[in-house]
Amino acid sequence: MSAQHEAGTAVTHRVLVLGAGYAGMSAAIQLAGRVGRREGVRVVLVNAQERFTERMRLHMTATGQQLAELSIPELLEGTGVRFVRGWVTAVDAGARTVRIDDDRVLHYDTLVYGLGGVADTAAVPGAEDHAYTLNSAQDAEVLADRIGRLGGGGSGGTVVVGGSGLTGIESAAEIAGAHPGLNVVLLGRREPGAAMHPRARAYLRGALDRLGVQVRSGVEVAKVLPGAVELVGGESIAADVVLWTSGTRVSPLAAASGLAVDERGRIVTDAALRSVSHPEVYAVGDAAAIRQGYGVMHGTCQGGMPTGVHAALSIVRVLRGRRPKPFRFGYYHTPVSLGRDDAVVQFTRPDDSPRRIFLTGRPAIRYKETVTASPWPTYGHMKKMPASGAFWPRGGRFTRVREAR
Structure with a gap:
C-alpha cells in the first residue's frame, strides 16, 4: 500500500470505525491512545450525527427529562481521531471501502464495525x-x-x-x-x-x-x-x-457487504472479535455475534464497551506482529429503573443467570446511577490512560485490564 501523508506524518495503516455508540467510541479512543499518528496509524470514526446517544437513558428523555448534550467531536479532541459525520450506505468488504450518504468513499486497512441495533418494528405489521x-x-x-x-x-x-x-x-x-x-x-x-x-x-x-x-x-x-x-x-x-x-434488528449492511452473518444479520466473529470471513474486520457491540462458553452474547452496554476495548487491543497486537488474544466476558448484573424513585439490581453469574443477591429501593438507585452514569468520565479515563492498561466500569468501579503479553 502506498503511504499517504497527513499533517506531515506518513500514514501506513488506516483504521475505520463505523458507529459512535458505546462500543465504537471505546474502540476509537482506546486505539488512538495506543498507536495513533506516532506509529503511522490513522483512526477515523464515522457516525450519522455529532451528538452521542446515551441509549440507557432514553426512557428518561421520553418523559421530558433534560439530559446533557454530549458532543462526539468535543470528546475526541486531543485523541488524534478524525471524526466524519455521515450515514453509512454501503460497505464493500472485498474492496475494503465504505460509502457514506454524500457519496464519499472511505478506504480502510482495518475496519471496526459497530453499527448497533434498533427496535424491530418490521417484525409486526403496522x-x-x-x-x-x-x-x-x-x-x-x-x-x-x-x-x-x-x-x-x-x-x-x-x-x-x-x-x-x-x-x-x-x-x-x-x-x-x-x-x-x-x-x-x-x-x-x-x-x-x-x-x-x-x-x-x-x-x-x-x-x-x-x-x-x-x-x-x-x-x-x-x-x-x-x-x-x-x-x-x-x-x-x-x-x-x-x-x-x-426485539431488535441490525443494519442489513453487513449481510449485503459479503461478511459472514448469523440469522439475525450480526457479524459472526472468531475468538478475537474478527469476522470469520474477513479477518481485517472487527465486529463490536450489538453488531456482533460473539460466542462465549455459555452461548452467544446478547447486546447490552455492559458488554458493548469491553468489546470495543478488546477490538482495539487486538488491532494493536496485530499491527505489532503479535497474535490477538481471545475475548472473554462474563455478565455481572442487571440494573433496572422503576420510575424516578425506585429500582432493582439483579446480580448475575457470568452466564447471566440470576444469583440470589439483589438490591432494591434507594441502594439500587444509587448503584444503578453509578454504573450507568454518563460514559464521559470513562472515555476521559481512556484518553488519559497509561500505555499499560485499558479501563471500563465494572461493578461501579474503574477496572484496569492489562494486555496479556
Missing part, C-alpha cells in the same frame, strides 16, 4: 408506521412531546408499551411515574423480569403495580393500528400512543 421507538434521542424527544400533550389534556389517555424486556419495563415505569393520569399498559410474551430471581421479580412486579402499570404477559401483538393494538387471538386494546420496544 409497528413501523404507527408506533414510536427509542432508537435515538430525537425519537425519544418526539415521544416525550406526544406523551406530554396527551398527559396534559386531562383525558386519561392510554400508552401501550410493546415488549416486556428491560427497555419496556423501564419505559412503562418511567411514563407511569411521570404521568400518573395516563393509563400505561405493558404487553409481552414473558413476565417482566422473567430472568430474575423470584424475589427480585416479585419486587419488580410490585413496583409496577404501585405505579399503576397494567401488565399483560403471555400475549403476542399481531398488528399495530392507528389508535389500537391487536393481539394474536383477535383482542384489541385501544391506544393513544404505542411505544415499540420488542
